Amino acid sequence: MARISSKIPLLIVVILSIGLIVAMMVTSMPRDTMTKVEGFFGRIFTPVEKLTYNVSSYFSNLFASWEENRYVKDEYRRLKDLTVELQGQLVDKDELSQENERLKALLDFKEENPDLTVYGARVTGKSPGNWFNTLTIDRGSEDGVAVDMAVVTDKGLVGRVIEVGGRWAKVLSIIDSQSAVSAIVQRSRDNGTLQGDTTLYDGEGLCRMVYLPQDATVREGDIVITSGLGDIFPKGLPIGTVVSVENEPFAVYKTALIQPGVDFEHLEEVLVIGDTIPLPEQTE
Amino acid sequence: MKELILAAIISLGLILQSSVLPFLEVKGVKPDLLLVMLIGMGFWGGNPLGISVGLATGLLVDVLYGQALGLHALQYMLIGFGAGLFYNKVIYAKLLYPMMLTIGACLIKNILLFLYLFFSRTDVAVGAFMTRVMFPEMGYTLILAYPVYFLMKWLFGKKVMDRRVRESWFDF
Numbered sequence: 001m002a003r004i005s006s007k008i009p010l011l012i013v014v015i016l017s018i019g020l021i022v023a024m025m026v027t028s029m030p031r032d033t034m035t036k037v038e039g040f041f042g043r044i045f046t047p048v049e050k051l052t053y054n055v056s057s058y059f060s061n062l063f064a065s066w067e068e069n070r071y072v073k074d075e076y077r078r079l080k081d082l083t084v085e086l087q088g089q090l091v092d093k094d095e096l097s098q099e100n101e102r103l104k105a106l107l108d109f110k111e112e113n114p115d116l117t118v119y120g121a122r123v124t125g126k127s128p129g130n131w132f133n134t135l136t137i138d139r140g141s142e143d144g145v146a147v148d149m150a151v152v153t154d155k156g157l158v159g160r161v162i163e164v165g166g167r168w169a170k171v172l173s174i175i176d177s178q179s180a181v182s183a184i185v186q187r188s189r190d191n192g193t194l195q196g197d198t199t200l201y202d203g204e205g206l207c208r209m210v211y212l213p214q215d216a217t218v219r220e221g222d223i224v225i226t227s228g229l230g231d232i233f234p235k236g237l238p239i240g241t242v243v244s245v246e247n248e249p250f251a252v253y254k255t256a257l258i259q260p261g262v263d264f265e266h267l268e269e270v271l272v273i274g275d276t277i278p279l280p281e282q283t284e
Numbered sequence: 285m286k287e288l289i290l291a292a293i294i295s296l297g298l299i300l301q302s303s304v305l306p307f308l309e310v311k312g313v314k315p316d317l318l319l320v321m322l323i324g325m326g327f328w329g330g331n332p333l334g335i336s337v338g339l340a341t342g343l344l345v346d347v348l349y350g351q352a353l354g355l356h357a358l359q360y361m362l363i364g365f366g367a368g369l370f371y372n373k374v375i376y377a378k379l380l381y382p383m384m385l386t387i388g389a390c391l392i393k394n395i396l397l398f399l400y401l402f403f404s405r406t407d408v409a410v411g412a413f414m415t416r417v418m419f420p421e422m423g424y425t426l427i428l429a430y431p432v433y434f435l436m437k438w439l440f441g442k443k444v445m446d447r448r449v450r451e452s453w454f455d456f
Contacts, residue, residue: 009331009332012335013335013361013362013365016335016339016361017358017361017362019354020354020355020357020358020361021354021358022354023352023353023354023357024352024353024354024355024358024400025352026353027352027353027354028351028352028404037347038347038348041344041347041348042347042348045295045298045299045348048299049299049302049303050303052299052300052303052304053302053303053304053306056303056304056306056307057307059307060307124303125302125303125306125348125349126302126303126306127302127349128298128301128302128305128316128318128345128349128356129316129356129397130312130313130314130417130421131394131397131401131417132349132351134349134351136302136348136349162351170349172351177401177406177407177408178351178401178404178406195407197407197409198417199408199409199412199413199416199417200409200412201312202311202312202313202416202417203311203312203412203416265306265309265312
């Protein structure tokens with residue numbers, strides 16, 4: 001085979017690179033709908049990912065349960081001579097009961113918020129890299145899910161839908177560096193913005209609440225909720241708890257570190273919040 | 285046949301990356317299996333295979349998970365191309381070379397990601413990111429890379445992969 005000694009292949013790579021950079025610039029703008037190509041690949045990959053995600057989740061839970069049971073048994077042996085009351089403390093940790101608990105908690109959330117229309121969804125995948133924190137779920141436009149709908153669990157806010165396919169959707173989590181949520185401190189009513197920071201979450205499991213007024217009385221242990229500003233997240237959804245407040249002497253704003261209520265590393269089922277006002281019933 | 289095998293491998297890699305590796309995260313960091321596979325394909329398959337598989341894989345990741353189309357495509361295409369430059373340049377059987385390429389590829393990938401975030405006005409603490417994410421990811425990816433490269437070397441040694449000793453498509 002004759003060697004291509006010219007610089008044509010390098011030129012191809014450069015042209016492709018420029019094309020991709022342009023595509024990046026164009027598609028990084030907010031979009032309401034997914035392209036047909038995205039929808040097509042989503043339909044193919046989502047069911048397979050859902051299956052493997054569930055299998056992985058099962059083994060992960062099984063391993064965690066096994067570790068926990070081993071610890072419980074060791075403790076039981078050590079304390080057996082001291083008290084017989086501990087004999088009944090073996091806990092059933094099988095997968096089904098764990099799932100029931102999680103689903104019951106989600107149902108409680110739905111019952112506690114009767115004015116919200118919610119759709120149950122399962123997490124089918126997570127973004128491959130470590131810089132971004134997006135999820136895919138198995139509900140899409142055919143199930144009533146639309147862009148900018150809030151995604152929650154019984155523990156609090158997960159994020160918002162950024163793109164929707166027929167039977168799947170992408171969710172930008174609140175810990176992603178590109179996420180910003182208008183939030184309010186429940187006790188003091190101080191307004192601020194919850195800003196995701198993937199590095200901070202990976203390292204310490206925290207988010208940052210910025211733009212708090214200098215006279216804000218926010219303190220450790222305060223609950224942070226959504227403010228309802230911006231028309232994306234309904235007001236009053238729990239986000240997390242304040243763990244510390246950074247107060248620079250000459251800063252214009254205060255910053256607080258927030259521990260999200262949601263465990264983003266073990267997310268399996270979520271609720272997508274639809275319309276906050278129930279739609280009128282259709283008449284024939 | 286070769287194309288079908290490569291497509292199946294990449295699809296499997298993507299599924300493992302998005303639905304299995306999240307459960308093997310250590311302090312929020314997971315290895316990049318796709319990057320390892322692309323280096324393997326570029327190193328043992330040369331170019332244009334490295335470029336085309338890198339581009340296709342990146343586009344697939346962008347379509348399924350990306351916030352902007354082209355970001356992963358650019359990273360993976362350049363990594364596939366870079367690995368392809370070493371085709372037949374170093375000893376085929378040594379796994380040390382693709383392992384060294386993995387370190388370089390992790391750096392290139394993260395630099396490109398940082399530039400994207402910088403130009404999209406996202407605030408990123410560089411020092412914290414390097415120590416908490418970039419270097420741990422590099423180490424974790426290297427651990428995963430060895431068995432994957434072992435398998436890929438075996439695969440590209442098979443007749444079905446049509447690995448003829450030929451001159452490189454693009455010399456440097």
